Amino acid sequence: MGQARGRALFFVPALALLAIFVVYPVINTVWLSFFTPEGEFALLKNYADVLSEPEMFDSRGFERGFPYGALIHNVIWIVLHLPLTVMLGLVFAVILRDVKGGAIVKSIVFLGMVTPMVVGGIILRFLFDGNVGIVPSVLALFGFTPRTLTAYPDTALFSLIAGSLWLWTPFSMVLYSAGLETIPDFVYEAAVIDGASPWRIFFNITVPLLRPVTGVVITMTFLWVLKIFDIVFVATMGGPGGASNVLALQMYMYAFRQFNPNAAAVVATFLMIVALVVSIPTFKAAGGEE
Amino acid sequence: MMRTVGRSHGQKVALYIAAGLIALIWLIPFLGVFMASIRPLSEINRGWWKFDSFTPTFKNFIGAWNHPASPISKGMLNSLKVAIPATIVPVLVASIAAYGFARFKFRGRDPLFILVVALMTLPQQMIAVPMFQMMNKIGAVDSYLGLILVHSAWGIPWTLFFMRNYFMALPIEVEEAARVDGASDWRIFFQIIMPMALPAIASAAVLQFMWVWSDFFLALILIYSPSKLLATQRVPLLRGVYHVDWGILAAGSIIVMAVPIIVFAVMQRYYIRGMVGWVSK
Numbered sequence: 001m002g003q004a005r006g007r008a009l010f011f012v013p014a015l016a017l018l019a020i021f022v023v024y025p026v027i028n029t030v031w032l033s034f035f036t037p038e039g040e041f042a043l044l045k046n047y048a049d050v051l052s053e054p055e056m057f058d059s060r061g062f063e064r065g066f067p068y069g070a071l072i073h074n075v076i077w078i079v080l081h082l083p084l085t086v087m088l089g090l091v092f093a094v095i096l097r098d099v100k101g102g103a104i105v106k107s108i109v110f111l112g113m114v115t116p117m118v119v120g121g122i123i124l125r126f127l128f129d130g131n132v133g134i135v136p137s138v139l140a141l142f143g144f145t146p147r148t149l150t151a152y153p154d155t156a157l158f159s160l161i162a163g164s165l166w167l168w169t170p171f172s173m174v175l176y177s178a179g180l181e182t183i184p185d186f187v188y189e190a191a192v193i194d195g196a197s198p199w200r201i202f203f204n205i206t207v208p209l210l211r212p213v214t215g216v217v218i219t220m221t222f223l224w225v226l227k228i229f230d231i232v233f234v235a236t237m238g239g240p241g242g243a244s245n246v247l248a249l250q251m252y253m254y255a256f257r258q259f260n261p262n263a264a265a266v267v268a269t270f271l272m273i274v275a276l277v278v279s280i281p282t283f284k285a286a287g288g289e290e
Numbered sequence: 291m292m293r294t295v296g297r298s299h300g301q302k303v304a305l306y307i308a309a310g311l312i313a314l315i316w317l318i319p320f321l322g323v324f325m326a327s328i329r330p331l332s333e334i335n336r337g338w339w340k341f342d343s344f345t346p347t348f349k350n351f352i353g354a355w356n357h358p359a360s361p362i363s364k365g366m367l368n369s370l371k372v373a374i375p376a377t378i379v380p381v382l383v384a385s386i387a388a389y390g391f392a393r394f395k396f397r398g399r400d401p402l403f404i405l406v407v408a409l410m411t412l413p414q415q416m417i418a419v420p421m422f423q424m425m426n427k428i429g430a431v432d433s434y435l436g437l438i439l440v441h442s443a444w445g446i447p448w449t450l451f452f453m454r455n456y457f458m459a460l461p462i463e464v465e466e467a468a469r470v471d472g473a474s475d476w477r478i479f480f481q482i483i484m485p486m487a488l489p490a491i492a493s494a495a496v497l498q499f500m501w502v503w504s505d506f507f508l509a510l511i512l513i514y515s516p517s518k519l520l521a522t523q524r525v526p527l528l529r530g531v532y533h534v535d536w537g538i539l540a541a542g543s544i545i546v547m548a549v550p551i552i553v554f555a556v557m558q559r560y561y562i563r564g565m566v567g568w569v570s571k
Binding site for chain 2: 004006007010011013014015017018022023028092095096098099101102104105108109111114115117118119121122123126129132137166171174175198223226230233234248251255256264265268271272275279
């Protein structure tokens with residue numbers, strides 16, 4: 001009995017912190033999401049109302065262009081980001097494994113990963129600035145009029161997505177680099193002896209053997225994009241006119257600018273549900289190793 | 291190296307060109323910020339990549355460090371006050387619990403573990419509103435204690451997951467021998483397990499420190515007095531009123547960024563191992 005009680009103490013501090021500062025607020029948020037701002041219990045009607053607000057989903061966008069609403073912006077973000085993150089991470093890992101000095105280039109790419117996202121946002125704003133930014137100046141060489149790309153509805157979101165690729169590719173590159181090291185040399189040796197071309201080796205050996213890594217990269221990238229906040233807050237504040245608004249930012253706006261905790265709770269709960277669904281395969285992998 | 295044997299000369303050249311391009315594209319943003327931080331605004335406005343006149347100056351760093359509205363120096367100090375305890379607490383608390391999950395057998399252990407791991411995927415938005423209300427009620431809004439506790443709780447699921455996997459891989463024989471000699475669970479944990487787990491603890495601590503240091507969202511919600519703002523909250527405030535003062539903004543960015551970069555440079559091995567903890571079992 002004494003031993004069991006002593007052992008329970010191992011769990012108390014961690015579980016208490018989690019219960020008070022994570023689990024309770026989460027339950028509270030779900031609860032809030034079922035009520036209208038007037039305090040009426042509305043269950044899912046609240047979701048229908050909030051998710052059809054123009055700042056969340058703006059069907060007029062399909063006729064006139066941005067903004068389409070935070071929900072669609074997050075979808076665009078994911079659709080562009082996910083395949084590019086997988087491709088760039090994998091290709092970078094393979095290229096930088098095979099060249100001398102690859103480790104140095106990896107360290108440079110990795111800088112993005114250790115940069116606080118707020119600073120990332122500032123750097124983006126600077127890169128895309130019409131007066132001092134290098135991107136508009138380079139584009140000017142191709143005949144585009146220099147302008148602050150983050151300040152125009154048609155380019156703001158895409159500028160942020162490009163920036164987030166720059167900041168996030170290191171993560172995928174590091175995971176793929178680690179994955180590559182687990183592929184034994186004899187696999188490649190055998191392929192080379194059989195006369196396989198580098199392309200065939202890449203597509204028929206490297207890519208399939210790294211499939212588990214790809215699973216993790218996809219999940220983590222999805223979660224990262226869902227939660228994207230800092231760079232948007234700092235670089236565009238979701239603007240101009242909501243053209244680069246995203247769900248996490250809209251949640252903040254509802255909660256702390258419009259003082260509508262219920263709408264904020266709806267957006268947060270929606271984010272959580274998507275995040276949980278996306279990460280189910282990863283849980284299975286984590287739980288299935290007892 | 292065997293892997294490169296199958297490649298022709300042309301393919302190798304292409305690889306090096308690609309590697310050079312990657313380095314260039316990833317370096318340019320940082321180089322730009324660095325150049326902006328060491329040059330006067332007049333030169334930045336003409337393009338930081340132009341060098342017909344080049345007068346390096348340290349003024350921007352001093353300006354950001356002692357900024358009248360929002361000195362970065364104060365922000366650095368504040369961020370340390372939050373990040374150090376918010377690293378020690380969760381790593382210690384989660385390691386203890388992780389050991390329990392790895393070694394003690396009891397009913398409901400695995401579902402409980404999976405529940406804790408599942409908390410890892412939560413977006414911070416999910417706790418924001420009730421957290422603010424709770425802190426408001428107990429008068430902990432705008433206090434570091436509240437922020438430290440939230441960061442600590444938030445860091446537990448990942449650290450616990452990571453440490454538990456590490457403990458599971460440790461050979462159990464040493465512990466069993468100690469147990470036969472009559473050592474208690476706590477003694478075994480602190481005198482045998484913790485010393486063996488120092489590399490893993492270093493990985494967990496490095497990652498947690500970087501996350502807390504880089505955090506913006508939780509600080510934005512809980513801390514608002516101008517004197518208490520953390521480093522990440524101060525950077526955007528350096529922007530200037532009538533025009534964007536890129537020099538000061540860039541210098542402030544570099545100062546705030548320097549801390550995680552130095553930690554990474556010194557602890558690289560541990561950092562990467564922590565990151566890769568996701569894929570390796």
